Amino acid sequence: MSPRRRDTEGAAAARAARRTELLGTAAEVFAERGYAATTVREVADAAGMLGGSLYYHFDSKESMIDEILSGFLTALWRDYDAVLARGGGAERTLRGLVTASFQAIDRDRAAVVLYQNEAKHLAPNPRFGYLAESRARFRDMWVGLLEQGSRDGSFRADLDAPVVYRFIRDTVWLAAGWYRPGGRLGADEVAQQYLALVLEGIRGH
Amino acid sequence: MSPRRRDTEGAAAARAARRTELLGTAAEVFAERGYAATTVREVADAAGMLGGSLYYHFDSKESMIDEILSGFLTALWRDYDAVLARGGGAERTLRGLVTASFQAIDRDRAAVVLYQNEAKHLAPNPRFGYLAESRARFRDMWVGLLEQGSRDGSFRADLDAPVVYRFIRDTVWLAAGWYRPGGRLGADEVAQQYLALVLEGIRGH
DNA sequence: TACCCTACCAAACACTTGTTAGAAAACAGG
DNA sequence: CCTGTTTTCTAACAAGTGTTTGGTAGGGTA
Structure with a gap:
């Protein structure tokens, strides 16, 4: 060289x-x-x-947010794919996906907030076609996981699948609105709390 | 006259x-x-x-969203206060609040979306001081309800209270992003599904 | 018919916006 | 110290912004 x-x-x-x-x-x-x-x-x-x-x-203001969002989604799907490749049952996969999501929030909170707030408005622009693609992959991934878990008994079978899917999908990103790295709880701990809520609910037993 | x-x-x-x-x-x-x-x-x-x-x-573009948001919050708190006044235990109150929220989504979806997306950016403006006030009332209401429910056994006592509060608070408004009146499910039915998720979780039993 | 008031239009205003082009600085290697 | 390259600044442009002002159609009232 x-x-x-x-x-x-x-x-x-x-x-x-x-x-x-x-x-x-x-x-x-x-x-x-x-x-x-x-x-x-x-x-x-x-x-x-x-x-x-x-x-x-x-080149432009638009190309900035483009690069931010596409970079974020690329890194995110790298992590998701690793979890999916690992296999190991519906609950384990769900735990892995939720944990990976919270780690993404921990790693690049601003990008998550941006994705949450602006994706819907940017999606119609052909330049941001990958946003719709990513959303479709999201849906397939979660619906597949929920169906698998309902079949093998990991999850309840009596819930409305589309509602649950949207619930999980949105729930995962909520913490980005208030989570601050270095606070009382780390990303993995917050993920634990969320998983406990989603899996067991809040009712006393 | x-x-x-x-x-x-x-x-x-x-x-x-x-x-x-x-x-x-x-x-x-x-x-x-x-x-x-x-x-x-x-x-x-x-x-x-x-x-x-x-x-x-x-007067201005700003006064439009001001009137939209303040009107929405006024109507919302009228409903919340009615639920709170009714009393009847933590779980019944939680069901009432969640149902009232979904009815608000059903009644004025656009205002809910606006509240969700823009409140954070408008709040620093003194004109929108009521947004911060409303948020504080939200927090007190939910934290009080969760503590009461934890004490009397309606809810589990082993969850992190601030995390649960934020989870509930945000969860309630999520459906505004996708819910469309006149669809497959009515507001009360979606509220039922959400309540089942929040109370019981998704794990198979 | 004459009048008036409500609700809108037409046209402009001052300002901010994203963006560009050329000059100047900062910095490297020889 | 010179020279070429990289990075930033200066200064402007055209388009679009919220907003204002004065006019005007139209319907109800006297």
Whole structure:
């Protein structure tokens, strides 16, 4: 490998690192004030630069949230697929999926908030077609898991499947609205509490 | 009562009715596209008029969502207070509150969606101070109910109270994201399903 | 018919928005 | 110290924003 080649590679890596850094602060500002209500000047300000300077790194405001969301979903599905590949029964899979979700919240809370709040409004845009794809995969995954669990007795069989699916799907992401890393409970502990609620309910026994 | 007086009263009533009608379509557009991303011209278009004409009825775009949200919360707390006044044990109260919430979704879905999506961003504005007040009342109501239920054995006592509170609080509004009046299930039926989930969990017994 | 008031339109306003183009700084390697 | 490259700034643009002002159609009232 020529030194020339190593240089351009190092430069490319540095540029990618700076992009990731900027995307992180952009995600936080977008999550805090809402994507549409956030100005590129506000994002730039949080990053310590002027509005126009962002366009050296990104094509547009839209491409920023695009990269944030697609990166988030890619990482998330990597984790989900690992859980699914592990196998081991419906309850174990459910525990794994919920735990992975809470770890995602712990790892990149802003992206989760953004996904929750903005995905619905962005989805109609063809550029964000992967959002609808991901949602379909979500549905298939959860419905399949619930059906399997109902058949083998892991879960109750007398619940309305579509309602339960939506309940689980949405429930998983709720904590992103209030969870703060470094608080009283860690991600895995909150996941435990949620799993206890979803599996056993709140009624006294 | 003079005829003159009756006239002005009739006119005032007609004007109020028109305002309510316009607020209904505004709520739908805001809920569909997001408040910040929605243009007053889009609201006016949905109402069959031009952008500026809205300012005959309302001071500003902000006063529209203000009126939508405050009206929604007023009606909601009227229902909640009725349930609380009825008394009758923790589980009965919980059932009443959840049912009332789903009826609110059924009655004014757009307002619920708006409340869910925009409240957090509007709350810092002093004009929307009632949002924080309402949230505090929510918290006190649910925490009190959960503690009471844990004491008298209606609910389990081994769950983390703050986590359960947030779980219940958010769970109640989730259906607003997908529920459509006139669908397969009515509001009371969806409430039943949700209550079964929250109370008993999904595990097979 | 003449009047008036309600509800809307037409057209503009000041300002903010995302975005761009060129200049200047910061920084590297020789 | 020079030179080329990377990154940021300056300054502006065109389009779109919430909002205002003055006009006007139309229906009820005298």
